[in-house]
Amino acid sequence: MTLGTKIKETPRVCLRLRQRWVRLLLSAAILAACLPVHAQLIEQGRLPRPDGSSIAYYLQQRDPARAADSLLVVAQGSDCNSVAHNRAIREQLWRALPAADVLTVDKYGIDAALPYQQDDGENRADCPRAYLLHDDFDQRVRDYEAVIALLRRHGAYRRVVALGGSEGAVVANLLAARGGSVDASIAFNGGGRWFLDDVLHTIEAGDTPDEAKAASAAGFREFAAFLRETPSSDLVASSHGHAWWRQALALDQQAVLARVRTPLLIVQGGRDASVSPEAVERMVEDLRRAGQRNVAYRAYPRLDHGLRDADGVSRMGEVADDMAAWLRDLPAP
Numbered sequence: 001m002t003l004g005t006k007i008k009e010t011p012r013v014c015l016r017l018r019q020r021w022v023r024l025l026l027s028a029a030i031l032a033a034c035l036p037v038h039a040q041l042i043e044q045g046r047l048p049r050p051d052g053s054s055i056a057y058y059l060q061q062r063d064p065a066r067a068a069d070s071l072l073v074v075a076q077g078s079d080c081n082s083v084a085h086n087r088a089i090r091e092q093l094w095r096a097l098p099a100a101d102v103l104t105v106d107k108y109g110i111d112a113a114l115p116y117q118q119d120d121g122e123n124r125a126d127c128p129r130a131y132l133l134h135d136d137f138d139q140r141v142r143d144y145e146a147v148i149a150l151l152r153r154h155g156a157y158r159r160v161v162a163l164g165g166s167e168g169a170v171v172a173n174l175l176a177a178r179g180g181s182v183d184a185s186i187a188f189n190g191g192g193r194w195f196l197d198d199v200l201h202t203i204e205a206g207d208t209p210d211e212a213k214a215a216s217a218a219g220f221r222e223f224a225a226f227l228r229e230t231p232s233s234d235l236v237a238s239s240h241g242h243a244w245w246r247q248a249l250a251l252d253q254q255a256v257l258a259r260v261r262t263p264l265l266i267v268q269g270g271r272d273a274s275v276s277p278e279a280v281e282r283m284v285e286d287l288r289r290a291g292q293r294n295v296a297y298r299a300y301p302r303l304d305h306g307l308r309d310a311d312g313v314s315r316m317g318e319v320a321d322d323m324a325a326w327l328r329d330l331p332a333p
Contacts, residue, residue: 044084044112047147053130056111057147058084060094060102070100071157073148073175073182075140075168079119080127080239084112088316095320096186097161097327103151105143108134124239132241137167137251141174148181159183159333163323166190166274166305170253177259183333185260186323188267189305192279193254193286196224201276224249254283263294265326267319270301271310296326 047055062068074093076083083089083104094102106112109130117124148160162185164172169190176185191198203216223237227246235242257264268280277299284297300319302309307316 045147047150049143049146053108053134055143055147056082056084056106058104058106058112059151060090060104062099062101067156068099068101069156070097070159070161071103071148071151071155072097072100073103073105073144073160073162073172075144075162075164075171075175076104077166077168078240080110080114080124080131081116081119082106082110082112082114085116088314092314092317093163093165093320095317096163096323098324100159100161101157103147105140105147107131108139108143119239121238123236127239132236132239134243135241136243136247137170137174138247140171141178144171144175145178145181161185161327164188164190165307170251170256173253173256173260173264176262176264177256179259179261182262184263184265184327184330186265186267186326188307188319189269189272189275190266190280191253191275192283193252194279195248195251195253196221197279198275201279202274205273254286257283257287257295258290258292261294263296263330265296265298265323267298267300267323269303269305269307270299271304274305298322298326 043059043061045057045059047057049055072094074083074089076086076089083106086104089102089104094100109128109132114126114128117126144162151157152160160182162172162175162182164170164186165188167190169187172182172185172187173190175181199220200217203213203220206213206216208216227235227242227249230242233242235245237245240248266280266284268275268277270277281297281299284295287295300307300315303315303319306314307319308314
């Protein structure tokens with residue numbers, strides 16, 4: 001395990017030195033993030049892959065002087081950004097397991113040196129080619145499994161919980177389905193059984209005229225058919241390569257969840273325009289009818305894909321508190 005520079009800050013120092021530290025640390029490809037008061041230490045690590053590339057990961061420790069007995073593994077969504085710059089994880093999602101260390105893992109070809117850019121659904125000009133060629137769901141799961149196994153060998157984590165939103169929810173579900181890496185998992189706004197249904201929901205939820213919606217839906221169906229018939233191509237769409245799109249459209253998430261044997265909480269916002277809340281509810285009902293008792297479901301009718309209310313106010317921290325309550329009620333591993 002190769003650990004990078006340890007970064008310690010107090011909130012006051014952070015405010016005074018933010019700009020100078022960001023320039024310095026980004027130039028050295030080290031995590032540049034002002035830490036809130038609850039997070040005293042972040043270590044950046046590199047773990048080699050079999051193909052010669054390396055996984056960039058970040059371990060946020062609660063108490064550097066004492067090893068935590070729990071690890072919260074957080075998987076980010078689908079944008080072409082480094083998870084090192086994800087403020088929601090550092091500032092809100094940690095509350096799902098407050099006493100735990102927090103592990104995040106960057107996608108193939110990405111590390112903290114990639115500047116943050118707001119995702120607008122278009123192809124990002126500086127999105128790394130290695131990411132476009134190699135990032136997909138299987139790769140992300142393998143990377144998480146490798147880092148979790150490393151930390152469990154070198155640490156004393158009695159409990160590992162996976163948490164993800166949007167694409168990260170699917171990654172958390174896949175991790176749980178494979179077994180052995182996590183003891184419980186939480187997925188929020190991760191969509192229903194089929195990704196195609198979620199995309200069509202997004203089109204229908206838009207504010208374009210019905211004729212334009214129909215044309216967009218037909219065009220996406222043609223796109224999905226092309227991917228099914230084409231094993232590989234140099235296609236790039238919305239900062240994702242061919243392999244990512246092919247896996248996303250082929251994945252049967254209900255079948256994945258049917259293989260999960262550990263406790264699982266599914267959280268869904270009722271105002272989600274990016275995935276279909278109705279499809280999520282149908283999937284959960286089907287799992288329960290099939291006799292699956294390890295799946296809990298909580299709906300938040302007034303929240304959107306980012307767990308914001310109708311006024312645009314983030315409720316992610318409050319939802320994370322509800323996640324923490326669910327975890328506290330579980331039997332000890």
